[in-house]
Amino acid sequence: MLSATDSASVQLRALQDDIANHALKLLPVEAGIFGVNPHPDEIFNDSVENSENHKAFLIAASERAEKIDQEALSETEKVEYLFIVEAIKQEQVIFDQYLYELPASHMHGNIPMLQMVLTQYSPLNTKEDLANYEKRLRKINARFDDTISGFRSGIDKKVTLPVESVELLIKSCRMQIVEDPRDSAFNVAAKVESLLDGDKDFFIGAIEESVIPAYKKLLDFFENEYLPHARTTPGLYGLPGYEKAYNAYVKQHTSLDLTGEEIHEIGLKEVERIAKLMEEAKSKVFDGTLAEFRAALYDREQFPQAFFENLDAVIPHYQNVLKDINSRMEPLFDQLPKFECNIVAIPKTMEGSMPLAIYMPGTPTTPGRFCANLSLHKTKPNIVANALTLHEATPGHHHQISLAFEDESTHLVKKIFMCTAFAEGWGLYSEYLGEEMGMYTDPLQYYGRLEVEMQRALRLVVDTGLHAKGWSFDKCVALMQEHLSLPVEEIVTEVKRYCVIPGQALAYKMGELKIKELREYATAELGDQFDVRQFHRVILTGGSVPLMALDRNIRAWVARVKAQ
Structure with missing residues (x-):
């Protein structure tokens, strides 16, 4: 039978594992950044169902976190626990934003970024990798249908992109519509020639049948359906629920x-x-x-x-x-x-x-x-x-x-x-x-x-x-x-x-202001004991944490140094 301490530790680790696995499912291509590839033939999913599933997962994860006995955790585990709690809260604020209605712009999302992300982070080291990459290409056309559905929902709710952003999205789509699919930026044949056994057109079918039609469809949608509804005001100000939405963006x-x-x-x-x-x-x-x-x-x-x-x-x-x-x-x-x-x-x-x-x-x-x-x-x-x-x-x-x-x-x-x-x-x-x-x-x-x-x-x-x-x-x-x-x-x-x-x-x-504030604090508190290399090590240890977590980490480090 597990002790209270063991039980809390096991619960924490299980929650960490489940959140990581959930995130990798949401971002299957970006998983390559971390050297893992649990969904090798999957790509983005902008569907409303996926959004609702994500929201339900976060609610359940928050409830699981509340049931963990913090007092039974080690000091290191308490830091891990607080990170998880804050990460969940940070992620939950996005549901007060226009997440579904504005799935992309000329600066973010899969329309402008997909080609760069897909070609950089899809593993291309084996023939199986190439087959999975080809499957990913074939899913692009259908997945952009969900993206378009989100934009249409925004039209209905009067939450749309500015005209200028739509015009740049149109330009971005045109750049991906090439006459010869061999010239497509999605065609990685030249990078993996040794694995193709002479079949330099291995990816051409997927590009002809999925990639180029996807961007043609997006182009038609933006030019003929969305652009007339694009907002003429630059900011969120004045959109339905803009105050709550902007506060959520600020918090995020x-x-x-x-x-x-x-x-x-x-x-x-x-x-x-x-x-x-x-x-x-x-x-x-x-x-x-x-x-x-x-x-x-x-x-x-x-x-x-x-x-x-x-x-x-x-x-x-x-x-x-x-x-x-x-x-x-x-x-x-x-x-x-x-x-x-x-x-x-x-x-x-x-x-x-x-x-x-x-x-x-x-x-x-x-x-x-x-x-x-x-x-x-x-x-x-x-x-x-x-x-x-x-x-x-x-x-x-x-x-x-x-x-x-x-x-x-x-x-x-x-x-x-x-x-x-x-x-x-x-x-x-x-x-x-x-x-x-x-x-x-x-x-x-x-x-x-x-x-x-x-x-x-x-x-x-x-x-x-x-x-x-x-x-x-x-x-x-x-x-x-x-x-x-x-x-x-x-x-x-x-x-x-x-x-x-x-x-x-x-x-x-x-x-930057927070990091400088914490350096001034640590310098004043530690005097001659302050070591800038150790200060930077503490900041860079443990990931990209919320600023108040960083504040706790630095103050705890200062206390440890003073106690030596």
């Missing part, structure tokens, strides 16, 4: 119990603070006003060093920056991931809707990838190259995510669930660490570092302005133009992003 992405108004005020203060630093940085390289300096940054004659000679120089430049960063890691970190970050170009099919760069995690056998959007590097000065590499690669996303995935002592559930504010906060904090690492000795790179921080501060103001205050699109663009050197086209792209992923833009600054 920040993990904090703050209102949009409170975050708006934090943003305004940060904008004011960073503006003063930008003025100081500008004065070291330019005599005119900040507005004049922002314009001058795009003048190749005044600042030739700020531009790439051609697009062939972009990837090698980022590789050199990463090499420099790697040489400066030891004073701040005592752990390094198994793989260095790969730097590659974003697929051309995604260039029109993606930002300057994104990070795609690796798997247990492949490195993660920093993906640069070459189309945005054609005329843009490269003053943010150092900050961007610190954020996306090392010690930012690649470093943090890789270490979390490589930790064999961490339960899989803690690798699957990600707190946006932790992940993006760490990325922005990593940009700040570049100052301590000596990565901003070039005054233009330092100014660029401040500019991208200003961009994150403005996001607090603009995101809350759009969704909680009813700001117009033009007002948001004007505010960002007032503080950034970005061309108006890029600012417009940024604001379009905030319109369709409510709350996500808040994660960066809110997470």
Whole structure:
């Protein structure tokens, strides 16, 4: 017979296992990130039935968690228990959002992302893998029917995407409709030629019969049925139940119990603070006003060093920056991931809707990838190259995510669930660490570092302005133009992003501010005992946790150090 302690431990482990298995079923392709593949021929499922099943599972999981005797758990297990409880709560808030009615946009969901995710994370090492990949392709057409049903439900409820996002989705669909299926980005035959026994057309039938028809169907739906109903207002403001929905998005992405108004005020203060630093940085390289300096940054004659000679120089430049960063890691970190970050170009099919760069995690056998959007590097000065590499690669996303995935002592559930504010906060904090690492000795790179921080501060103001205050699109663009050197086209792209992923833009600054707050606390409490490498180890141990869990972890570490 199990003791109370054993029983509680067994219940906790069983709950962790069940939640992990449930998540892998929801995200069968992304399971490859974690080196497992329990549903090798499955893909996404946007059906209302799947959504309702997910909701029922979370309710049952919450009830199971409540029945576990916390006092019978070890101290380590109590931390695991609190993570599970908070993860369930974080996931449950999405049901106050427009989850079913807005299953995708030009920035998220399976319509713009499926090709990149499917080709990167589907295992392609055996003939059986290839057969499963082909089965996945054949399911695409039918699964997008469920996606369309969700959008139709949104039309009925008057909850639709902005016109601009729909137009970009239309463009994204067109990019996947090719005359020759051999040219499809879903065709991986060239990557697996040695396994095909000469059959280079192994995937062509599935692409002709499922993939291309799927995107043609989506294109027809968006152009002829959905676009006339697309909302003409940029934010959620004014949609049925928008206040409850936006609060849920804020909670999901920040993990904090703050209102949009409170975050708006934090943003305004940060904008004011960073503006003063930008003025100081500008004065070291330019005599005119900040507005004049922002314009001058795009003048190749005044600042030739700020531009790439051609697009062939972009990837090698980022590789050199990463090499420099790697040489400066030891004073701040005592752990390094198994793989260095790969730097590659974003697929051309995604260039029109993606930002300057994104990070795609690796798997247990492949490195993660920093993906640069070459189309945005054609005329843009490269003053943010150092900050961007610190954020996306090392010690930012690649470093943090890789270490979390490589930790064999961490339960899989803690690798699957990600707190946006932790992940993006760490990325922005990593940009700040570049100052301590000596990565901003070039005054233009330092100014660029401040500019991208200003961009994150403005996001607090603009995101809350759009969704909680009813700001117009033009007002948001004007505010960002007032503080950034970005061309108006890029600012417009940024604001379009905030319109369709409510709350996500808040994660960066809110997470970074929390990490900095905790470092100040630990430094003050520990004095000479403070070890920044140990501080970073504690932060990076145990996965991407909600910010209040991170607060508990750091305070517990401080208490342990003081007790020594």
